[in-house]
Amino acid sequence: MENNKEILDELNAVAPLLNSLKKESSEVVIPDNYFDNFQTSVCSQVKEERTNVVSIKRNPFRIIKIGIAASVFLAIFFLVVHFKNANNQAEIIVKTPASSTEIQHYITENINDFTVEEVGQFVAMQTNNKIQTEAITTSSNAVMTDEEINQFVENNPVYISDLYDDETATIF
Amino acid sequence: MENLVEQLQQLETKESAFKTLMDLYQRKLYFHIFRFVNNHEDTNDVLQNTFIKVWRNIGNFRNECSLYSWLYRIAGNEAITFINSNKKRITVDVDTKNVANIGNVDSIEGDKIELKLQAALEQLPEKQKQIFILRYYDEMPYKEMSEILETSEGALKASYYHAAKKIETFLLEH
Incomplete structure (x- = not known):
């Protein structure tokens, strides 16, 4: 550790006047018992700080209150999310009706849930659509008369048995 | 410790x-x-x-x-x-102009010298002032000063010399 003499010599080399003044400088005047009172004051401040922290950590009522508030918030949050999701799903159902392929697939999957009449109705509907589509695409005017339709149906008969796959024995 | x-x-x-x-x-x-x-x-x-x-x-x-x-x-x-x-x-109680009225440093009392020193210290840039206080008043070795101020010992020495020189000049001029 550097001693006082080294520090004085160093200063003397740069600022001899300043070096000579140091010894004459007056003492700082401090009030009586200042340091005792100072400790008490600082300790009371830090104790207060500590009490505040502890009260937040340990007060059970505060924790319960926070828990209740959090539960209410979560419940509201889930309700809002659930309600929004339900609305979105309803919108999807309304906006995107199932295509005939999807219906056909559904019937195939759940064939046991349908009666023969119901399947027949669906096949007839499909056939009608097919005829209409062909008529539209084949006719230059895109309109067929009743006679033309009857003639087309006679020339292109559709039977339920035609719709079964012989090998797999499943419909469509 | x-x-x-x-x-x-x-x-x-x-x-x-x-x-x-x-x-x-x-x-x-x-x-x-x-x-x-x-x-x-x-x-x-x-x-x-x-x-x-x-x-x-x-x-x-x-x-x-x-x-x-x-x-x-x-x-x-x-x-x-x-x-x-x-x-x-x-602010220092005595400004630069009033310091000049205190008198020559050779003839003035301790309290007044202290006031002159305070006025001289006020002229220093913050960092230089801090270095001067640590070395001159607290008589701290450069090694410890280096830890406190996170500055190299060489830089601290140079800065202390400049600070001491400025204060010396101030005391001589006022």
């Missing part, structure tokens, strides 16, 4: 260790801070802020420097922050 740090970092012993810490350092830090702010009231405020900061942050102290250096660093920073936030209010 390591033991004191450990005690300060444990909740059960923190309070009693903190009192020990204050017993050890409050006087030294008081005089150190006083050199920056030049009056008792402000010194008291800054010293309180320093110890409260120590209380709050002792958990983060990692023994990378000595506790002593760490305390001086906090005290110095607090003093500078205080001065900057109260720049208009804190």
